[in-house]
Amino acid sequence: MQAETEEESDTSPMLGSAMERRELLRPTKVPVCCSARYNLAVLALFGFLILYALRVNLSVALVNMVKPNSSMSENASASVCPAHSTSPQKPHNITGKQYSWDADTQGWILGSFFYGYIITQIPGGFLASRIGGKLLLGFGVLGTAIFTLLTPLAADLGVGYLLAVRALEGLGEGVTFPAMHAMWSSWAPPMERSRLLSLSYAGAQLGTVVSLPLSGLICYYMDWAYVFYIFGALGIVWFVFWCWLVSDTPETHRTISPSEQDYILSSLRNQLTSEKSVPCGALIKSMPLWAIIVAHFSYNWTFYTLLTLLPTYMKDILQFDAQENGFLSALPYFGCWLCMILTGQLADYMRERFNISTVVVRKTFNSIGMIGPAVFLVAAGYTGCNYVLAVTFLTISTTLGGFCMSGYNINHLDIAPSYAGILLGIxxxxxxxxxxxxxxxxxxxxxxxxxxxxxxxxxxxAAIDLFGAFFFVVFGSGVVQVWAMKGFNSHRL
Known part of the structure; x- marks a missing residue:
């Protein structure tokens, strides 16, 4: 098998000559302001903001949906830290309907989303490569929004209906990230990938920042059902703007300038292949792909653990009240959002101005984004009842994870831009x-x-994070792989 370790010292492996590189770097002819590609990034940012708001709002609403006497009583040993605040009383008697769901049932409700989400990852990437990502992503958000609007009705009908609705939300949301990656394979110039993708995907972190405290406030001042009505309605509004303003490719965009269209197409000229069949054998054998898989798995272990249980840690160990909990649980994700935006700019700046190779940038940023969180996460466990230090370490840990956006998270587009959607699905x-x-x-x-x-x-x-960082350093790549290039015959493998 031909080596997949081509010359990785090239700052931009997709450029075959100095002339092509000079053609790529034409900032005066392709302004960022009001450009079609950055408009796409901003619309995608709001789309992923809404998606993550729809995903995490149940974690907050569930507290108000369950009757207090149906929840598992807390163990006395949980009160390891003294209470340092007094929970305020609600301004008036707002409760909404409540249900007798035990702890196991609540766990199934919270986890049912992922059972739908995991099913449509690979099919989503495959469909995006065939029909384009615009409608697939748009209808994925629309479907998630519609089922979110049906959540209060489903809860009233019975827990089985609620489980089904949450799983269907996961099915719809599962196609969105692969679809967006497929779109960026046609829209993102190689030297702008970090900043464009970090801007768009940072919406996921921002959605968590917005949803956690806002859902708490909605439950506090209104009825928990409005958490689902408000965010669901916003999803439908976003869908209208997405369909109106976005196109699958630069060639089909109605208002893109000729200079921007030429800039994007010329920069991707030697990257994309028209081959429709997926080289499955080569994918299975590709260690750079396995490096992304391991890094993605490792990062998400910490991310999902904290996303699900950080409010519990804030409440049961640090003894924060409900309102403080919502805002302090969102603080780490605000830091992560800000880090993703800034490091996306920095990664492309290092490649463009300092001639640092793509693989060095990816591995460096990925290592910071996995080793740093591991260190501060362990440190947070030893802060005792020092509330300020505990929140600070947890915030730094999650913030540093933002470096990974310019590490493994974009790497699909580096090694196989034509199959980026499928690779992200995998x-x-x-x-x-x-x-x-x-x-x-x-x-x-x-x-x-x-x-x-x-x-x-x-x-x-932390241990899983460290393993993922090490694996990516050893096996990660920054160049287009042989099996993803033009003219490659998938039957050779």
Whole structure:
């Protein structure tokens, strides 16, 4: 098999000559402001903001949906830290309907999303490569929004209906990331990939930042059902703008300038292949792809564990009240969002101005984004009842994870731009497993809610992060692989 370790010292492996590189770097002719590609990134940012708001709002609403006497009583050992705030009373008697769901049922409700989400990852990437990502992503968001609007009705009909609705939400949302990757394979010039993709996907972190405290406020001042009505309606509004303003490719965009269209197409001239068949044998043997899979799995283990259980840690260990919990749980994701935006700019700047190779940038940023969180996550477990230090370490840990956006997360487009949607579907399928089993394992390890139990949870997440960082450093690549190039015959493997 021909080596997949081509000359990786090239700053931009897709450029075959100095002339092509000079053609690529034409900032005066392709302004960023009001450009079609950055308009796409901003619309995608709002789309993923809404998607993650639709995903995480149930975690907040569920607290208000369950009758207090149906929840598992807390173990006395959970009160390891003294309460340092007094929960305010609601301004008036707002409760909404409540249900007698035990802890196991609540766990199934929270996890049912991922059972739908994991199914459509690979099919989503495959369909995006065939029919384009615009409508697939758009209808994925629309479907998720519609089923979110039906959530209060489903809860009233019975827990089985609610499980089905959440799984269907996962099915719709599962196609969105592969579809967006497929679109960026046609829209993102190689030297702008980090900043364009980090801008668009940062919406996921921003959605968490917005949804956690806002859902809490909606539940506090209104009825929990409005959490689903408000975010669901916003999803439908976004769908209208997406269909109106976005095109699958630069060639089909109605208002793109000729200079921008030429800039994008010329920069991708030697990257994309018209080959429709997927080289499955080459994918299975590709260690750079396996490097992304392992890194994606490892990062998501920590991400989903904290996304699901950080409010619990804030409440049971650090003893924050409900309103403080919502805002402080969102703080780490605000840091991650900001980090993703800034490091996306920095990664492309390093490649363009300092001639640093793509593979060095990807491995460096990925290592910072996985080793840094591991260190501060372990440190957070040893802060005791020092609330300021605990929140600071957890925030730094999640913030540093933003470096990974310019590491493994964009790497699909580096090694196989024509198959980027399919590759993301593959890696995200593996990376969804931590969302299904990670919080379950963490819950089983924190039965008594002691500091020592939470330290073990943090140890496990940190160890998985370190392994993912090491694997990517050893096997990651920054060049277009042979099996993803023009003229490659998939039957050779």
């Amino acid at each position: 890696t995200n399928t593996f990376a969804t497993i931590p969302g299904m089993v990670g919080p379950v394992i963490a819950k089983s390890l924190t039965h008594d809610n002691t500091v020592e139990e939470w330290q073990l949870v943090f140890y496990i997440a």
